[in-house]
Amino acid sequence: xxxxxxxxxxxxxxxxxxxxxxxxxxxxxxxxxxxxxxxxxxxxxxxxxxxxxxxxxxxxxxxxxxxxxxxxxxxxxxxxxxxxxxxxxxxxxxxxxxxxxxxxxxxxxxxxxxxxxxxxxxxxxxxxxxxxxxxxxxxxxxxxxxxxxxxxxxxxxxxxxxxxxxxxxxxxxxxxxxxxxxxxxxxxxxxxxxxxxxxxxxxxxxxxxxxxxxxxxxxxxxxxxxxxxxxxxxxxxxxxxxxxxxxxxxxxxxxxxxxxxxxxxxxxxxxxxxxxxxxxxxxxxxxxxxxxxxxxxxxxxxxxxxxxxxxxxxxxxxxxxxxxxxxxxxx
Numbered sequence: 001x002x003x004x005x006x007x008x009x010x011x012x013x014x015x016x017x018x019x020x021x022x023x024x025x026x027x028x029x030x031x032x033x034x035x036x037x038x039x040x041x042x043x044x045x046x047x048x049x050x051x052x053x054x055x056x057x058x059x060x061x062x063x064x065x066x067x068x069x070x071x072x073x074x075x076x077x078x079x080x081x082x083x084x085x086x087x088x089x090x091x092x093x094x095x096x097x098x099x100x101x102x103x104x105x106x107x108x109x110x111x112x113x114x115x116x117x118x119x120x121x122x123x124x125x126x127x128x129x130x131x132x133x134x135x136x137x138x139x140x141x142x143x144x145x146x147x148x149x150x151x152x153x154x155x156x157x158x159x160x161x162x163x164x165x166x167x168x169x170x171x172x173x174x175x176x177x178x179x180x181x182x183x184x185x186x187x188x189x190x191x192x193x194x195x196x197x198x199x200x201x202x203x204x205x206x207x208x209x210x211x212x213x214x215x216x217x218x219x220x221x222x223x224x225x226x227x228x229x230x231x232x233x234x235x236x237x238x239x240x241x242x243x244x245x246x247x248x249x250x251x252x253x254x255x256x257x258x259x260x261x262x263x264x265x266x267x268x269x270x271x272x273x274x275x276x277x278x279x280x281x282x283x284x285x286x287x288x289x290x291x292x293x294x295x296x297x298x299x300x301x302x303x304x305x306x307x308x309x310x311x312x313x314x315x316x317x318x319x320x321x322x323x324x325x326x327x328x329x330x331x
């Protein structure tokens with residue numbers, strides 16, 4: 001067969017001696033391979049992925065490397081590799097252990113109080129009443145304030161012993177009963193940890209309220225109506241229907257709230273400056289890094305905090321995944 005006939009249909013002799021053309025396979029359109037299609041689908045996400053790696057992972061890798069060195073910025077020429085000694089020092093540091101206990105107490109108190117208050121407010125907003133939209137907006141407002149601004153608000157507007165609203169309210173109440181010498185406590189000095197906790201509770205209660213309100217509005221109404229027809233009261237409905245339904249949402253709120261409160265720095269720095277036994281882990285790391293200039297020790301403590309936060313966040317992601325799975329199974 002010559003080159004001019006290449007690719008043309010060929011003929012084969014039949015039983016009668018005539019030539020019949022041999023069919024050629026139909027040409028199929030070229031399709032990209034599976035890997036090429038996958039990369040074409042993921043290509044729009046690559047800039048965001050590169051940005052995320054540059055902003056989060058590269059600084060963490062740098063922190064991990066610095067944590068392996070004995071590095072004091074006041075003596076930059078004395079920097080040397082020490083391995084895991086900074087982590088051993090962080091485990092043996094009494095101030096760091098005390099800050100761990102303070103962080104645990106602060107986190108547990110704020111999370112539990114915000115969950116209870118958020119549940120009560122969510123139950124209130126789940127009812128229909130006039131002005132519910134305005135009330136909801138006002139209750140969400142504290143969560144939208146910048147954390148430093150919220151801490152300054154509590155420190156100067158509420159806690160100040162000379163012109164704060166709390167002492168002003170005490171003066172007004174005592175004056176109503178004819179007492180001209182009301183107590184004027186210095187809230188930050190006399191109850192420092194409680195002062196920090198109150199500001200965080202005020203700011204994070206709306207967050208819990210929104211999560212639990214979403215859970216309340218996803219309840220199956222047919223089950224509640226059937227329970228009411230069977231004679232169940234409000235408390236029975238809440239105990240046996242609403243509370244079990246909100247279990248996943250309560251777990252999610254507790255886990256996310258724990259992640260946020262463990263990493264909180266603004267309230268402690270602004271209200272007490274870490275004094276009076278209120279220094280939590282972020283503030284202790286700040287002191288080690290910026291005041292003691294011990295870069296290696298501060299980096300080691302920061303890595304430990306990140307590992308703990310990742311563990312908590314992993315549980316939170318599992319709860320979120322289970323929530324989506326339950327919603328998909330119901331629909």
